[in-house]
Amino acid sequence: MKTRLHTVGIPTEDDPIFIEAARLLKAGELVAFPTETVYGLGADACNPDAVAKIFEAKNRPNDNPLIVHISDVSQVNQFAMRMSPYIMVLAEAFWPGPLTIVVKAHERVKNTVCRGLETVALRIPDHPIALTLIRKAKMGLAAPSANLSGKPSPTKALHVYQDMSGRIPLILDGGSCRVGIESTVLDLSQDAPCVLRPGVITAKDIERILGCPVHQASDDLAKTRSPGTRYRHYSPEAQVYLVSPAVSKIAFQRLLDYLEQKKLMYVGKRDVPANLRTFPNNELTEQLYAILRQSDEEGLDAVVIDGLEEEGVAQPLMDRLLKASSQYFGNDNDLLKFLRSKLS
Numbered sequence: 034m035k036t037r038l039h040t041v042g043i044p045t046e047d048d049p050i051f052i053e054a055a056r057l058l059k060a061g062e063l064v065a066f067p068t069e070t071v072y073g074l075g076a077d078a079c080n081p082d083a084v085a086k087i088f089e090a091k092n093r094p095n096d097n098p099l100i101v102h103i104s105d106v107s108q109v110n111q112f113a114m115r116m117s118p119y120i121m122v123l124a125e126a127f128w129p130g131p132l133t134i135v136v137k138a139h140e141r142v143k144n145t146v147c148r149g150l151e152t153v154a155l156r157i158p159d160h161p162i163a164l165t166l167i168r169k170a171k172m173g174l175a176a177p178s179a180n181l182s183g184k185p186s187p188t189k190a191l192h193v194y195q196d197m198s199g200r201i202p203l204i205l206d207g208g209s210c211r212v213g214i215e216s217t218v219l220d221l222s223q224d225a226p227c228v229l230r231p232g233v234i235t236a237k238d239i240e241r242i243l244g245c246p247v248h249q250a251s252d253d254l255a256k257t258r259s260p261g262t263r264y265r266h267y268s269p270e271a272q273v274y275l276v277s278p279a280v281s282k283i284a285f286q287r288l289l290d291y292l293e294q295k296k297l298m299y300v301g302k303r304d305v306p307a308n309l310r311t312f313p314n315n316e317l318t319e320q321l322y323a324i325l326r327q328s329d330e331e332g333l334d335a336v337v338i339d340g341l342e343e344e345g346v347a348q349p350l351m352d353r354l355l356k357a358s359s360q361y362f363g364n365d366n367d368l369l370k371f372l373r374s375k376l377s
């Protein structure tokens with residue numbers, strides 16, 4: 034299958050590319066599109082054959098459910114069993130935006146996106162191309178991140194092309210994704226609201242709106258309730274060494290000495306030798322996945338990344354960094370122990 038990559042300017046529903054994209058989706062085909070978080074790989078959420086194609090194209094484990102993307106709160110009823118007051122309040126505060134809400138599923142999607150769960154995940158993305166596509170196709174769009182399973186999520190159309198070329202007919206190119214990491218997944222299907230996947234909308238932000246405690250699921254609970262968190266994620270071929278701000282200058286220098294012969298990239302703000310290729314980490318949320326993909330393209334041996342204090346929006350970023358990293362050095366001891374094991 035030939036994959037067409039089409040650049041979209043200002044999206045309008047009568048643009049021929051949206052007519053074509055909607056036709057493909059209605060015919061049960063896949064269309065990749067940008068959202069504010071990462072690119073999605075869309076299919077008609079109510080069509081079992083179309084949804085099956087997503088799993089095939091991505092090599093996605095069969096039990097991993099998909100988020101349904103809608104363009105208006107009035108569509109919630111088509112996919113959820115009922116409209117809860119919580120959804121209304123959260124939609125008012127955060128939709129369109131990077132918050133996915135898990136609620137009891139409508140029968141209509143039980144044999145498509147839910148993958149054996151009784152719940153469905155819903156969100157309204159904050160991106161004009163995504164919204165125009167949903168409106169034009171007049172359907173809920175089942176859409177996981179448009180990467181091959183196990184690869185970093187795509188934040189540019191080119192990333193989607195690298196993974197999906199030959200597998201899908203159309204990619205809508207809307208440039209780089211503004212947020213850069215995936216949406217917060219909030220489970221409202223149980224008694225207490227609980228964050229299953231952290232994102233830039235934090236548990237605290239949600240607490241402020243709901244006026245009740247919102248928990249961050251432990252890793253174990255997230256694994257039970259949100260199958261996607263069970264799988265290894267975002268790991269490039271290079272070894273990724275994540276270094277806490279608590280690691281001293283001297284210990285850090287030892288790590289660089291150890292890696293001296295390696296093809297290396299450093300992401301952070303420490304003083305490093307001028308010949309070491311360095312990326313700043315001030316816009317790391319937007320850049321992280323692109324950096325990890327670049328490390329693969331360049332065949333690097335190692336990427337050294339400065340960790341962040343786990344507060345506020347740094348928390349979802351640290352969650353992704355920990356998943357991508359092969360080693361986390363929380364302090365000098367961790368790092369020196371690692372070096373001893375390698376050098377002995």
Ligand code: TXA
Nearest residue numbers: 070073098152153154177178215216258259260261262
């Ligand atoms: O920002 C995002 O959420 C992006 C864009 C494209 O919207 N999508 C995305 O989809 O990250 P995906 O499939 O890569 O990740 C969805 C996560 C997975 O961890 C999945 O297990 C979880 O959401 N999920 C989906 N449906 C669920 C459900 N009913 N209950 C619990 N977790 C669910």
Ligand code: MG
Nearest residue numbers: 177178179186
């Ligand atoms: Mg994904």
